[in-house]
Amino acid sequence: MNHPFITNKQLLYIYCTIWILIAVIHFVFLNLFEQNDWFINALDSIVFNFIFFVLGFVLWYPMSFYKTKESKKINTFINHISLLVFSGFIWLGGAYNLLNLLLGDNTIYIDFLYNSLVFRAISGVFYYSNMVLIYYMLNYYSTLQEKISSEAKLKELLKEAELNYLKAQINPHFLFNTLNSISALTLTEPAKAQEMIIKLSDFLRYVISQTIHKPAPLSDELENIQRYLKIEKIRFGTKLNFEFNVNSQALNKHIPMLILQPLYENAIKHGVYESTTPINIKTTIDVLQENLIISIINNYEKTPTSFKSAGIGLKNIKERLKIMYQNTELLKTIKTDNQFEVLLTIPQNL
Amino acid sequence: MNLKALIIEDEEPARKIIKNYLTEFNNIQLIEELSDGFSGVKAINEHKPDIVFLDIQMPRLNGFEVLELLEHNPAVIFTTAFEQYAIKAFEVNALDYLLKPYSKERFCKAVNKVIEILQSKKTSQSHIFVQPQIQPAEKLHRIAVRAGTRIHVIPAEDIIYIEAQGDYVSIHTKEDNYLKEKPMKYYENNLDNENFVRIHRSYIVNINFINNLEYYDKENYLALLKNKEKLKVSTNGYKILREKLKL
Numbered sequence: 001m002n003h004p005f006i007t008n009k010q011l012l013y014i015y016c017t018i019w020i021l022i023a024v025i026h027f028v029f030l031n032l033f034e035q036n037d038w039f040i041n042a043l044d045s046i047v048f049n050f051i052f053f054v055l056g057f058v059l060w061y062p063m064s065f066y067k068t069k070e071s072k073k074i075n076t077f078i079n080h081i082s083l084l085v086f087s088g089f090i091w092l093g094g095a096y097n098l099l100n101l102l103l104g105d106n107t108i109y110i111d112f113l114y115n116s117l118v119f120r121a122i123s124g125v126f127y128y129s130n131m132v133l134i135y136y137m138l139n140y141y142s143t144l145q146e147k148i149s150s151e152a153k154l155k156e157l158l159k160e161a162e163l164n165y166l167k168a169q170i171n172p173h174f175l176f177n178t179l180n181s182i183s184a185l186t187l188t189e190p191a192k193a194q195e196m197i198i199k200l201s202d203f204l205r206y207v208i209s210q211t212i213h214k215p216a217p218l219s220d221e222l223e224n225i226q227r228y229l230k231i232e233k234i235r236f237g238t239k240l241n242f243e244f245n246v247n248s249q250a251l252n253k254h255i256p257m258l259i260l261q262p263l264y265e266n267a268i269k270h271g272v273y274e275s276t277t278p279i280n281i282k283t284t285i286d287v288l289q290e291n292l293i294i295s296i297i298n299n300y301e302k303t304p305t306s307f308k309s310a311g312i313g314l315k316n317i318k319e320r321l322k323i324m325y326q327n328t329e330l331l332k333t334i335k336t337d338n339q340f341e342v343l344l345t346i347p348q349n350l
Numbered sequence: 351m352n353l354k355a356l357i358i359e360d361e362e363p364a365r366k367i368i369k370n371y372l373t374e375f376n377n378i379q380l381i382e383e384l385s386d387g388f389s390g391v392k393a394i395n396e397h398k399p400d401i402v403f404l405d406i407q408m409p410r411l412n413g414f415e416v417l418e419l420l421e422h423n424p425a426v427i428f429t430t431a432f433e434q435y436a437i438k439a440f441e442v443n444a445l446d447y448l449l450k451p452y453s454k455e456r457f458c459k460a461v462n463k464v465i466e467i468l469q470s471k472k473t474s475q476s477h478i479f480v481q482p483q484i485q486p487a488e489k490l491h492r493i494a495v496r497a498g499t500r501i502h503v504i505p506a507e508d509i510i511y512i513e514a515q516g517d518y519v520s521i522h523t524k525e526d527n528y529l530k531e532k533p534m535k536y537y538e539n540n541l542d543n544e545n546f547v548r549i550h551r552s553y554i555v556n557i558n559f560i561n562n563l564e565y566y567d568k569e570n571y572l573a574l575l576k577n578k579e580k581l582k583v584s585t586n587g588y589k590i591l592r593e594k595l596k597l
Contacts, residue, residue, distance in 0.1 A: 173407075176431035180450035181363035187370050237362045273360075274409050276386045303410065303503060 003060050004138045011138075015057070023049040040109055043102065048095045048120065055087050056131045063135050080132065088124050092117060154323045171265075174232075181235050196234055203227045215254035218285070218292065222246065225260055229281070232268055240272050242281040250285045253292045255346050256324060260294070262313040263342050267298040270340065275301040292346040299339050314342070351469060353400040357383045358390035358416065359429065360408045364450065368403050368429070371457045378461070387411025388501060391419045398422045401464055406430040406439075411503070415494040417442050419501060425464045489542040493521060495528040502528060507545070510577060511555040512537050524577065547594055549573060549587030557594050 005012040023045045030041035062083055096113065103109050178200055185193035206224045222244070229242050264281065271279040284295045314333065321330040325347050334341040355378050359365045365383050372378055381397050384390045386409045394402060394416075402424045406413040413428060428439045431450045439447045445467065446460035493504045504523055513520045514534045521528045538548045548554050555573060562574040563583070571583040573591070583591060591597075 173431050176450050177361065177364070180367065180431065180452075181361065183451040184363035184367035184370070188366060235361045235363060239360075273407060276388075276409050301409070 003057075004135075004142070005057065005060075016053075019049055019053045019056075034112060036109055036112070040103060040106065044099065044109075044113070047098055048091075051091050051094050052124070052127055055091055056127070059083070059087065059128075059131055060135055063132065064139070084125065084128050087128065088121060091124055092121060150323065157320055157323060177235060178231055185234075192234075196231065199227050199231055203231065216257050217251070218246075218253050218255050219251040221255055221257070221260055222251075222285075225264055228261070228264065232272070236272050239275065239278055240268070240281070241278055242283070244283045244285075246283070246285040247287055249287045250292055253287065253346070253348055255292060256320070259317055259320070259344070259346070260296075262317060263296050263344070266313050266342075267296060267340070271298040271300045274303070277301060290348050292344075292348070294344040294346065295341060296344075297339060297341045302338055351377060351465075353378045353465065353468065354397060355380050355401040355403065356390075356393055356397065356399040356424075357403045358385075358387070358393075358408070358413070359383070359403065359405040360385045361405075364405065364429065367451075368457075371454050372461075374454070374458060375461060375465075377465075385409075387413070387416045390416050391496075391501060392499075394424060395421045399424050400468055401425050401427065401461070403427050403429055404444075406432060406435055411494055411501070414438070414442065415503075419494055419496045425468060427460050427464065490537075490540045491542075493530065495521065495530050497526075497528060504528065506541060507556070507558070509541075509546075509556050510559045510575060510579075511553055511581060512546075514552040522579075547587065547590050549581065549583045549591055551584065553581050553587075555581060557591070560591075560595065563588070563591065563595075563597070 005015055026049060027041055027045040030036065030044060031038055034041065036044075062079075096117065099113055100110060178196070182193050182196050182200070185196060203224065206220075206227070226244075229240070233240050233242075267279075267281050271281070279298055279300065281296065281298045284297075286293045314331065318328070318331045322328050327347070330345045330347075332343040334343065355372065357365050357368050357380065359368070362385075365385075369380060369383075372380055378401070381399060382393050384393050388410045390402075390404070390408070391411065393399075404413045404416065404426050406428060407430070408416075411419070413430070417426065426442075426444045427446045427448060428435070428444045429448045429450060429452070433449055436447050436449075445464050448457060448460060491506050493506070493509070495502050495504060504521060508523045510522045510524065512534070513522065515529070517533075518529045518531050519534055519537065521530060534548070534552075534554065537546070537554055541554065545556055545558060546554050547557055555575075559576045560573050561576050564572045564574055564580075566572045566582075569585050571588050573581045573583050575581065
């Protein structure tokens, strides 16, 4: 909510110059068409224009307030009318009284001043409208700039996420260990090996075919995550257990692609990789006020070097959610002595 | 020649495949299978196997840390999906490095190579398995030490300072001091140098534990630590410390 004239000094200079010009024109006009002393005309011009100069500057604040309130058109209109009346009152009233105070004994001038009030009021409306127009343009311009830059940033992040996603899903470590498991199974349990190859293929197909630019139905995402977990389950056996509690209403809600996958990777990396005892990953998904609420809890083995930070994966997700939903509170982590919970809120009004 | 083998590997299917391939070798007896680094170290020190099949990423201690803690040095064959550790593996005198998934032929080649070396070792009595000197690829964030039969994993941030003691270093933490057979240079190079500074020939200190610097006598300073100990600081060490602590 910074005043554009304060943040951009150049605008302030232009604003000052324009008012000086208006004041000069005002002065010249009075000299041409009225019989007052030049000194009185100058004072008239300075008082009226200086007050509007200050008013015009201050006008930005209530205006930017209207804008952030995002009120209805009719309300905005009423707001402007009342602001116009209010500032007109201050302007004309202030200037009239001030000049009356300074030049009260010059009855000719005071008469002129009184008679010209209507005309001045009309010019005030004209000034006011121009100010409003300029401010709206400045606002529009700056939001446009913001939009462009945040869109560019989002695009960049999506690109990066897409790349990371591919890298993470088809993470060589995951892939080669899985292939090694399959290789073992072909010797001992060929049927299970075949099953695993099919799971891996489905998983890879899903990952490769998806574009992350549009939210996917939760059911699709969950299906793929279960595939992923089942593959990992073959590798880790009883060390990895998972459990899903999903409200059926949630299944057709939408969720940005790849938001969930890194969370499970994280749970496996910090839970299963670093543990000698079984790790449970418990997922609860519910709908609350039309938002998806996802909780992923995993226990972990406490060691002196257990992970201390939430990790870069979580940070990336947080950043993406922030850009997509303009909200920094969508991803929360709760860490206790032996349990790590990720709490995710996905708004549905994208 | 009969050989004893151990498998240290956290994934069941991966252990299965080694077991399966090992049936080719009548003279190799599989003694035990372990699924984490801790029990791996214990088992190697206890059974003194000839061959160890060692995974790298494992719970509690990774494969490299396991090697650091051994009293007995067996022939090591690494089995891992990470190719980026290959160079490091040969630096620690691993005899081979099997990239998962690997074929039976590749596995047999590795084992035959080990058998050959072990036989020549038996006849010539040459000592080929020297204590490993590992240069980790990333900064150390923990140090595994052995105290008697117990293994401690010390997080780097808990280290107050490291003191040179001949061929050993003494690692000082709030709880205890631990000895480790490693040169100072190793820790100087591999601890993250944002927090750890070599302040003296004999000391590397964690700057988060420094309370104050005190003038001692010409050119010499003392570092006052939070645990009330005082360490000598060399002229050069003082220069680095001043920079780090922004004095």
